[in-house]
Amino acid sequence: MNELSKRETALTEPLTDDREFAPATDVEIGADEYTLRLDMPGVDPKDIDVSCENGTLSIHGRASRRQPENTAYFLQEYEVGNYACSFQLGEDVDAGRIVADYRDGVLTVTLPKAERARPRRIQVRTA
Amino acid sequence: MMSLSFIPKTLSAWAGTDPFAEWSSWFDRAMRPAFPALNMWEDAERLYVEAEIPGVKAEEVDISVLGDELRIEGSRAAESKPGASLHRHERPFGRFVRAIRLPLPIDPENVEASFRNGVLTIAMAKAEQARPRKIQVKSAE
Numbered sequence: 001m002n003e004l005s006k007r008e009t010a011l012t013e014p015l016t017d018d019r020e021f022a023p024a025t026d027v028e029i030g031a032d033e034y035t036l037r038l039d040m041p042g043v044d045p046k047d048i049d050v051s052c053e054n055g056t057l058s059i060h061g062r063a064s065r066r067q068p069e070n071t072a073y074f075l076q077e078y079e080v081g082n083y084a085c086s087f088q089l090g091e092d093v094d095a096g097r098i099v100a101d102y103r104d105g106v107l108t109v110t111l112p113k114a115e116r117a118r119p120r121r122i123q124v125r126t127a
Numbered sequence: 128m129m130s131l132s133f134i135p136k137t138l139s140a141w142a143g144t145d146p147f148a149e150w151s152s153w154f155d156r157a158m159r160p161a162f163p164a165l166n167m168w169e170d171a172e173r174l175y176v177e178a179e180i181p182g183v184k185a186e187e188v189d190i191s192v193l194g195d196e197l198r199i200e201g202s203r204a205a206e207s208k209p210g211a212s213l214h215r216h217e218r219p220f221g222r223f224v225r226a227i228r229l230p231l232p233i234d235p236e237n238v239e240a241s242f243r244n245g246v247l248t249i250a251m252a253k254a255e256q257a258r259p260r261k262i263q264v265k266s267a268e
Contacts, residue, residue: 024217024218024219025215025217025218026213026215026216026217026218027213027214027215028207028208028211028212028213028214029211029212029214030208030210030211030212031210031211035208035211037182037206037218039179039181039182039218039245040181040245041179041180041181041244041245041246042179042244042245042246043244044244066177066246067168067175071168072168072169073166073167073168074167074168074169074174074230075165075227076166076167077161077164077165077166078164078165078166078179102244104181104182104183104184104244104245105179105180105181105182105244105245105246106181106182106245
């Protein structure tokens with residue numbers, strides 16, 4: 001695992017369950033927040049669980065079968081399965097204000113940085 | 128004819144250009160899997176094609192049928208917040224085109240496409256001659 005400086009990122013490699021698919025994920029770091037965008041098409045929003053416990057963010061999406069069991073495919077380039085991934089969050093994330101939004105098959109999770117972690121410019125007073 | 132190949136779920140590739148060249152540099156052009164990956168099946172009445180195209184709106188996808196070829200094309204814009212930097216980039220963006228030969232004749236006037244939660248489903252009614260037809264066996268009297 002690469003050594004990542006704490007200042008640059010608080011999100012390390014995701015942990016995944018072998019039997020489920022890890023969604024393609026973009027991680028963006030801003031001054032005030034982290035943004036995760038995950039491609040999770042074909043899931044009903046009510047079947048998506050996003051939870052945060054002890055600094056671990058876990059995401060799970062339950063996919064449902066789209067065709068009947070005995071369907072004969074002419075072409076099958078992808079399989080349909082559940083999505084699962086999790087991320088270790090750094091102490092700079094304000095877990096109480098994490099929000100998740102699902103639209104057009106993309107889950108966007110916004111993780112605001114805690115006040116004390118935001119870069120703050122300090123005014124130098126002169127005598 | 129598109130070849131059958133297993134596309135790992137965590138990898139997807141876009142035919143279009145992408146400014147994050149360093150990320151796609153390790154994809155040899157020849158090895159890049161086709162995007163979007165397609166599933167195709169039939170029932171008695173129709174031929175179906177399904178593709179997972181998350182993050183794209185219905186009006187941003189162009190679907191057309193010409194003869195025995197189905198064509199799906201569109202583009203996905205990269206999203207990012209101003210002033211933010213990308214730490215990990217796995218989701219592709221840009222233009223995509225996929226053309227596939229259909230294995231049986233369909234009625235181009237009778238094609239429906241629906242797009243829900245990033246899954247595009249195209250249902251094409253089979254042409255008359257492609258429908259299974261029961262043949263009555265007459266017994267000689």
